[in-house]
Amino acid sequence: MIELAGVSRTFRTRSGDIEALRGIDLTVAEGEFLAVIGRSGCGKSTLLRLLAGLLPPTDGTVLVGGTAVTRPRRDVALMFQRPALLPWRSVLANVLLPVEMHGGRRAPHRERACQLLDAVGLAGFHKRLPHELSGGMQQRVALCRALIQQPKVLLMDEPFSALDALTREELAGQLQQVHMDVKPTTVFVTHSIQEAVLLADRVAVLSERPGRVRHVLTVDIPRPRSFGRNAHLADVATCVAELTDLLHDTDAPTPMHIT
């Protein structure tokens, strides 16, 4: 579904060039859940923006569904770290925004929007304004907005990182459910090793800047998975330990930055 071949991205700034990504090769199969993990500033958001068609690569090819990505596509949905809801629109109207932007009529999608909201526990909140909701609830609205157009690809940039620990776990559980139900191909950027192991089929670990794929770990634990006590604690611990080592590994060929 997604193919990245030799993808690099360099930003030209006044204070010199910043090489954010170098030579990324990655493929994500249809319906697969790929987590991307790495230090801040290693180019994770840049990677997603390349996939979303918000940014062209300086080198290499980015294919989604077999065609080169040149601009944002309707079947690719994006979810950010912040909910980015329109504060003057009700929860329901926010969820229906993509339908409107794509020139569709809202009425036929209204029922689906309500179902999505109900599924993430926002049944009584359709008419509320975003500021009346907690951060976790707002992020759930953003999730529903991403899902309203039934995207083939779901791109998520640290979507839970601004939330408290309990809310994160709850939302990660709901995302797992959504993924099991509708199976969008998902690329999920996160800082949290636990989240990656809970959700992903594979975890790509990026090196420090310039971001390169250091390793791709397959998480072979049956779903549904859970954070708490479960039958696969040993497997979870192995994956977590391996990812922790990879993230803290300083022997890897990345330049040291002394500032």
Add this chain to the structure above:
Amino acid sequence: MALPAAGATAAVGLWWGTTVIFGIRSFFLPAPPDIIASFRAQPAYLLRETWATLTETLLGFGIGVAAGLAIAMMLTAWRAVERATFPLLVALNSIPKVAVAPLLVVWLGYGPKPKIVLVVLICFFPIVVSTVAGLTSTPADLGELARSLSASWWQGYFKVRLPWALPQVFVGLKLGVSLAVIGAVVAEISSPNQGLGAVIVLSGSSLDTPLAFAAIVLLALLSIVLFYLIVALERLLLPWARAISA
């Protein structure tokens, strides 16, 4: 609500007390009852002049708002135009517009025209400046959202940028309406043939200080009522605005 009322009552009490205790004469500083008496001596006249000031203010403010919003939207439609003209606007905004009041009389005569024009001039710039500020402060993530949804320029403008700017537009309206009243009065003082500004000029030449105070009280009321009408409109239309500014 109770505290400001108590504060206002205390201030009026202090003023009244001072005039009584020090025996200040009414043509120098009238006590509140003198002002009420002055109003009751000729209510029809004072209300007619209030009405004159109100219509000048509202006409000028209406034109200023329409022109201000239109210009701000045109300026921000193109990034380059905005960058080229915004500093000029800020500079023009800092000119004290009331200084041209006598010139307007020369150019436009003694009727309501120079008054309305001064009101337009004085409330136009703050409305443009705050609207432009609002239209150029769209958060990056909302911009990116619009782009990721392949929103057209029009959709981005009318569904995201413009609504986002509305709280700032109201900042401009609130500033503008207070200035509009000032503009009307200054214009009336420089060609005193109608309005509360004219009442103040006439009462000054006949040393009728209570009448001047009655006019000033009416002006203050006018200004306060107009200001809070806009505040009420904002609360009604933009219940979300205070949540973002917090």
